[in-house]
Amino acid sequence: MANLSTCEPIVVIHGGAWAIPDKLSSASVDGVCSAARAGYGVLKRGGTAVDAVEAAVLVMEDCPAFDAGTGSVLNTKGEVEMDSVIMDGRQLQCGSVACVQNIKNPVSLARAVMEKTDHTLLVGQGANEFAEEIGIHTVPTDSLVTEDAREEWRHFMKFKTTVNALFRNRAEETPVDSSVCDTIGHDTVGAVALDKFGNTAAATSTGGITAKRPGRVGDSPIVGSGAYADNDSGAVSTTGHGESITKVCLAREVTHRIEEGMSAQEASEAALQKMNRRVQGSGGVVAVSKGGDIGKHFTTERMAWAWIKAGKLHYGLNSGEDFVEDI
Ligand code: ASP
Numbered sequence: 001m002a003n004l005s006t007c008e009p010i011v012v013i014h015g016g017a018w019a020i021p022d023k024l025s026s027a028s029v030d031g032v033c034s035a036a037r038a039g040y041g042v043l044k045r046g047g048t049a050v051d052a053v054e055a056a057v058l059v060m061e062d063c064p065a066f067d068a069g070t071g072s073v074l075n076t077k078g079e080v081e082m083d084s085v086i087m088d089g090r091q092l093q094c095g096s097v098a099c100v101q102n103i104k105n106p107v108s109l110a111r112a113v114m115e116k117t118d119h120t121l122l123v124g125q126g127a128n129e130f131a132e133e134i135g136i137h138t139v140p141t142d143s144l145v146t147e148d149a150r151e152e153w154r155h156f157m158k159f160k161t162t163v164n165a166l167f168r169n170r171a172e173e174t175p176v177d178s179s180v181c182d183t184i185g186h187d188t189v190g191a192v193a194l195d196k197f198g199n200t201a202a203a204t205s206t207g208g209i210t211a212k213r214p215g216r217v218g219d220s221p222i223v224g225s226g227a228y229a230d231n232d233s234g235a236v237s238t239t240g241h242g243e244s245i246t247k248v249c250l251a252r253e254v255t256h257r258i259e260e261g262m263s264a265q266e267a268s269e270a271a272l273q274k275m276n277r278r279v280q281g282s283g284g285v286v287a288v289s290k291g292g293d294i295g296k297h298f299t300t301e302r303m304a305w306a307w308i309k310a311g312k313l314h315y316g317l318n319s320g321e322d323f324v325e326d327i
Pocket residue numbers: 016017186187188206207208209217218219220238239240241242243245
């Protein structure tokens with residue numbers, strides 16, 4: 001439950017763990033910084049952590065540089081199927097949608113599942129019917145698909161591989177044409193926040209992975225894998241190889257380690273290390289603990305990230321980077 005003391009509001013954002021091609025790098029960094037500003041603005045105006053993570057993710061769903069909402073990647077049929085989750089750390093309320101089509105902002109639909117239904121996860125047609133029922137109307141598929149997503153899909157279909165191979169460290173995995181690695185953008189988005197009342201929240205949204213099977217659901221909408229928030233520990237959003245993340249329940253793994261006494265940064269690093277050791281998967285994490293310490297770590301080549309605390313915006317893309325600006 002919320003405590004009455006005033007905490008320093010914090011928002012932490014990721015724009016997906018992957019190589020992030022140079023041509024998308026500045027758009028990705030600008031996108032995570034805009035999202036951080038949007039989320040922080042909500043917190044500064046007295047909004048809740050849930051309001052802040054939704055506002056931040058909305059910005060990135062509407063930015064075509066990211067694999068979420070507009071800009072989502074395509075499945076083998078060339079269709080868009082999106083997954084999203086939101087969680088409120090006050091009472092462990094959560095809502096998710098999976099395999100939804102023609103929805104501009106899946107994170108808002110996930111929030112509606114959390115707030116307006118007795119359920120935690122709606123999928124496919126049922127999720128779309130619920131959207132219609134509450135006045136979230138469908139948009140044409142073409143409005144969600146970018147030329148970059150089509151190009152990436154053509155590449156993957158030609159080389160008959162999936163992005164799976166790119167995220168995993170197994171030597172026996174099918175080799176992938178290196179030009180694919182250099183050009184793909186694979187940018188799931190996520191946000192975590194701590195509001196002034198000490199409440200935590202997390203949200204994640206994605207189009208999944210290119211050339212996935214129709215009907216494939218990754219980690220992102222799975223509570224404890226793609227995100228987790230608990231006022232007793234903190235909030236986490238994850239990105240990376242969905243099947244690996246699901247196997248280790250990555251987000252919950254991070255909050256568990258925070259409960260055991262690790263800082264958010266130590267917990268993020270240890271959880272990703274475990275995922276690598278146990279299932280040879282790579283990815284990234286952003287986290288904030290209930291005490292206000294920040295975690296961000298990735299085991300892929302790049303991850304766009306940004307956070308704001310005490311009026312300072314921090315951001316970066318490559319390992320070791322930490323640019324700082326006053327906001
Ligand atoms: N975790 C997402 C998925 O597997 C992809 C990503 O984070 O980039 O669907």
